[in-house]
Amino acid sequence: MNTSLLMLWGYWDEIYQRCTRLTYIEKGNNIFRVVVLRYRGEPLVTTDNCIIHDGDLILKLHIHNYYFATLCKGVKDELRVALLLRRHILQSLPKLATFLDSMENKDQIKGIVGTTMLHKGITPLGFSISDVPMTWFFRYKRWYLRLMLRIVHPNGKRRLQSWNYEMPLKRVYMSKEFLLNRYADGKQPLGESY
Incomplete structure (x- = not known):
């Protein structure tokens, strides 16, 4: 990625972060940013059969695209980007x-929910996946994520051209209990070490 473009994106990312009230889990050392809000949508059934209902309090999960772009700078291989x-x-x-477990209102939070096109291979990590309704908001989000993919991915332009225009935007989610039971205290899934 062009260094000046990355620098401009860094400025835009700071503005975006402030406008959206996103909280860093650990700035510069964690790929997630989050915001607490009410879930809006159809009921979501997690892998451990917890149901997240419309109106439930959730931790909305955002991949920190700018941070990930800085990690991918100079990486040309598609497989290396996916593994990274x-x-x-x-x-x-x-x-x-750990962040969720330390929150004052953790008892009211039902789970974590995010929206992404990068959902392949995450079910072994404990996430459930479902479709999103193609409202104007999700159409805009798909456009934005396509732009991010084009910028971050080493073959972004070609990758987008090879995929159908109706790129699969999905909702990914996990119950609070599953997250804490599986990952609290630095635990990792069996066979998942790097």
Whole structure:
């Protein structure tokens, strides 16, 4: 990625972070940013059969795209980018669990929910996946995530052209209990070490 473009993105990211009230889990060392809000949508059934209902309090999960872009700077291989993303998600989940466990209102939070196109291979990490309704908001979000993919991914332009325009934007989610039981205190899933 062009260094000046990355620098401009860094300025924009600071503005975006302040406008959206996103909280860093650990700035510069964690791929997630979060915000507490009420879930809006159809009921979500997690892998441990917890149901997140419309109106439940959730931790909305955001991948810190700018931070990930800085990690990918100079990486040209598509497989290396995918492995880098998976590794950083895996390293970030225990810190996310610790963050959630330390929140004053943790008892009211039902789970973590995010929206992404990068959902392949995350079910073994404990996430459930479902479709999102194609409202104007999710159409805009898909456009924005496509732009991010084009910028961050070493073959972003070609990758986008090879995928169908109706790129699969998905909701990914996990119950609070599952997150804490699996990842609290620095735990990692069996067979997942880097």
